[in-house]
Amino acid sequence: MARRLVDPRASAAGAPVAPGTAATAEYWMAREGQAAAVRARRERLAHTGARLLVLAAVLGLWQALASRYDVTLMPGPAQTYAGLRRGWPLIATAAVDTSLEIALGFAAGALIGLILGSLVGQSQLAEGILHPYLIAYQAVPKVGLAPMIVLLLGFGLWPKVVLAALAAAFPVLENTMVGVQRVDEDSARLFAGLGASPTQTYLKLRLISALPSIMAGVRVAVVLATVSVVVTEFVAGRIGLGAVMMLGYAQLDTPLVFAALVVLTAVGLAYYFAAVGLEALVLRWFNLTPSTR
Amino acid sequence: MDATDQVATRPSRRGPAAEDRAPRVVIRCQDVHKFYLAGSRSVYALKGIDLEVREREFVSVVGKSGCGKSTLLHCIAGLLPVSHGEVAINGERVDKPGRRDIGLVFQTSALLRWRTAWDNVLLPAEVFGLSRAAIEPRVRQLFRLVELEGFERQYPNQLSGGMQQRVAIARALVHDPAVLLMDEPFGALDAQTRETMTLELMRIWEATPKTVLFVTHDLQEAAFLATRVVVMSARPGTIQAIVDVPMPHPRTPDLLARADFVETVQRLRRLLMAQ
């Protein structure tokens, strides 16, 4: 927000202010405030400048490394861009496929995680029964399941969606479970005192109060879904950006590999920021504060 | 124990006809005991509680921390089951929560952050399945009663502590319960706000014909608001004494300086010290 530097000595009537009056105190306070604002703006600019410098340095380093080594080993930014233009039709379709897989897998997984987490979170018995299984589920890296699932479901869309769903479900499940349980004590007593049914208490209290935690889980789930999709594409290698990378890798077409990687990074970042945006929207709609986790 | 303390459960000496003229008993606790295990500790929270609260009475409950006054309130509300004895409200036994003839106010206002003040007050009506259209005029009236007209669309975090408690009181009144149970409602407020809220509550109670059970640790507050003060002692929680506060209602702040009132508060203090 741009702030005009207004001379605070000019009063509303336009006449200068006499020293020693209350208006003088105001004048100095206003001037100090403006100075602080200018300082803050300068500091922010310095930070952004430094960050851009870091980015430029990294790109410069990349270019320097690339020019020292054989292009098959390490293409520089220029060759990557060339590879991107060359392989654009391939990369573009692959990007669409990968994005679709991430979206479907995440949506399915988050929904399952939400439902299961809500059920288990409200039943201590269910939590006790499922506890060892949930630990096992967390401990086993879901990406290890990729070959098995590809063998079962083929090389198309579905193994990626399934694996992404499996990966995305857990953080949402865990965060929903915890969020639904950690409700303010007196609010819980209020609902009990009103004789609210468990469903009413869930819909009007627990679910909404759990939203900050759930949205934090959603943020993690999006990233996990992306990773799962990429790995499954490595293994299945027919569609998607991961498959394009494997193609380039097999043919030692490293510019293609780098180009696909850059696009993949962009897709991953887009989904992450979408999740962050969704979190901010939801929290603002319900007037909640973000979870500290 | 002072001989002039009257215990509410002693039968009236006036005769049978007088019984019909006395206001009916709204809250009755008979030989209530509450015992529970907390981990490895055993807690004998309430022992042999007999209490009768009549219609339109304002009864305060005071006592040191841990004397069981909040537990008593929760038992009356049905939030906790009693280990022995019986609690009845309006003649019907209390054995589980969800009575529509009580309204609850807690120390933390327990307002839902994501609802406006208006929607928070509507909550009991929603839970009970009452028609929104039928209730809304009453909600508007309640906002006027608690002097928060114009703040209906504010969120709890935009309201001060005192205002939040006023919304909580409005919420407790929305379904027109016969009984108000209040658990240290002003405990979390600063001293100034507490004084204001005490007068507010006095005004609200005089405007509505409710029976109130009010738990607090502040003796002056307890005596100022109440017609009777129940003094509890801890471990196990028992009723040590019930002190009458016969000064007439409506009560004004100048009562606080009056000799007979100060003497009443002193008596309460002596009872607590003697524990």
Add this chain to the structure above:
Amino acid sequence: MPPRLAADKTDAELVEHFYARAARAETEQRRRVRQTTRVGQVVVLLALLGVWWAAAAVYPPVLVPGPAATVQAFFDGRATLWENTPITIAEIVLGFLVGSLLGIGLGIAIAQSRWAEIILTPYLVVSQAVPKVALAPILIIVLGYGLASKVAVAALIAFFPLLENTIAGLRQVDPDSLRLLQSLGATRWQIFTKLRVFTALPLIFAGLRIAAVLATVGAIVGEFVAGNRGLGALLVTSMGTFSTSLLYATMGVLTALACGVYLAARSGERRALARYNLAPPER
């Protein structure tokens, strides 16, 4: 009116009376919960095995081998499994060590300069969203098919959470403790070793636990891409040759390994925290 309970009993007798009842009720409830939980867990296990067995009956063994075929393949393939498992373990351990040392080291370095922390924070946040496993093909091209590339992948993935946690942990120093040490005239090094390190430990240990699991993921993915040695590579080759029962047997070994890593990391975290009487971070 029923007789009063306390009429003829002392306080102690009353407590006895209630305690006996409450204790009995509680042990009874605990026993019931324990039983139901055990039964429930067995039921879930049987259900899972049942689904597997049913799927094996419905689908051809080349798609879904049953439990029996898997156990058989485990014995038949034990030489291959025995050969490949240590490779994967080595990758995980080395990747974890390299990633942890780099992460903690760089974290300490960055935390020294508030300015550096501010500049780099957006990059750290963004790096959370970037799928680092995608770098596996590139690392393998650059570092070859051997151990080094898989270790690099594992280290890369394990590095970031540790870096973040170290920085965050070092930042969250209790200001009063800091003021105390400053008033005693402690040097920066003394403040670091006597205070900051310890307030950072819970988050660092949590980061180590996460890094262990991520190193496993990195090793597996590296092996998927390189496809020559290790359990991950074995998974991919048996998938390609449709040796499905060997695939399932390898999965079993891999799952056991991953669980072992996870449990070791968790217990390591707990023991390390207990040794210094620290609380686990606000998870």
